Amino acid sequence: MAKRKVVWTINSEVQLKDILEFYTIRNKSSIYSKKLYEKFKSELKTAASNPDIGVKTKLENIRGLIIRDYILFYEVLVDRIMVLNVWDCRQDPNKLDIER
Numbered sequence: 001m002a003k004r005k006v007v008w009t010i011n012s013e014v015q016l017k018d019i020l021e022f023y024t025i026r027n028k029s030s031i032y033s034k035k036l037y038e039k040f041k042s043e044l045k046t047a048a049s050n051p052d053i054g055v056k057t058k059l060e061n062i063r064g065l066i067i068r069d070y071i072l073f074y075e076v077l078v079d080r081i082m083v084l085n086v087w088d089c090r091q092d093p094n095k096l097d098i099e100r
Contacts, residue, residue, distance in 0.1 A: 004048045005080040006041075012072075015086040016040070019070075036068070043067050044074075044081065051076040062098060073098050 008016070020033040027033075047053050047065055054063030054074065062084070064071040073085040085098050 004051065004077070006044045006048050006083065007080045008083045012083045012086050019086060019088065039067055040070075040072065040086075044072065044083065047074065048081050051081060057098075059098065 016037075020030075020037060023033045023036065024030045043065055047063075051063070054065040055071075057064055057073070061076045062073060063076060064073050064087075069089050071085075071087045071089060072083055073087060075082040075084055
């Protein structure tokens with residue numbers, strides 16, 4: 001199976017930015033934010049080569065990649081992995097809304 005390209009939706013980019021900014025401000029350093037971002041990129045690279053690695057959801061072609069306290073929900077398409085949502089698992093699960 002060919003490796004797919006990883007593409008972030010605008011919504012997921014905003015969520016990622018908010019998370020990384022939160023840790024940078026809280027820790028008064030960007031070290032943890034950079035490590036977390038690199039972990040996300042590394043795991044998504046693996047998912048691009050092996051899209052079935054994520055946990056199945058009830059939504060067709062949508063999977064969840066569990067990374068530390070987060071789930072990266074992504075849609076498996078023919079030529080790409082579309083990151084739809086960066087979900088902090090410490091939030092109220094009733095607020096979860098995966099937008100395509």
